């Protein structure tokens with residue numbers, strides 16, 4: 001079994017409604033996002049999934065979030081844009097990209113809101 005990861009990032013602001021602390025106020029992060037792909041079948045070149053293809057698909061998803069005030073996006077109309085929720089939203093979008101086949105699947109998405117604080121969503 002192989003596990004492959006690409007990393008990308010976006011910049012966006014958010015606030016956590018009803019949070020009992022500073023995060024209730026508007027602030028921004030340089031969000032780091034990792035997409036983790038798992039599979040056991042390599043192609044004839046010995047590749048699980050092309051890093052560039054995966055990164056392009058991830059960046060396409062992240063474009064929706066980049067330089068946004070996340071709370072104002074339709075998808076966060078009824079939920080706080082926490083790192084947890086953002087990871088799930090990115091997973092749900094990226095997992096439907098037509099770049100996965102056979103046993104090669106998106107395993108999880110990790111979102112870091114700081115270098116020391118991140119969360120991984122697995123379906």
Ligand SMILES: [Zn+2]
Pocket residue numbers: 014023027028029113
């Ligand atoms: Zn924050």
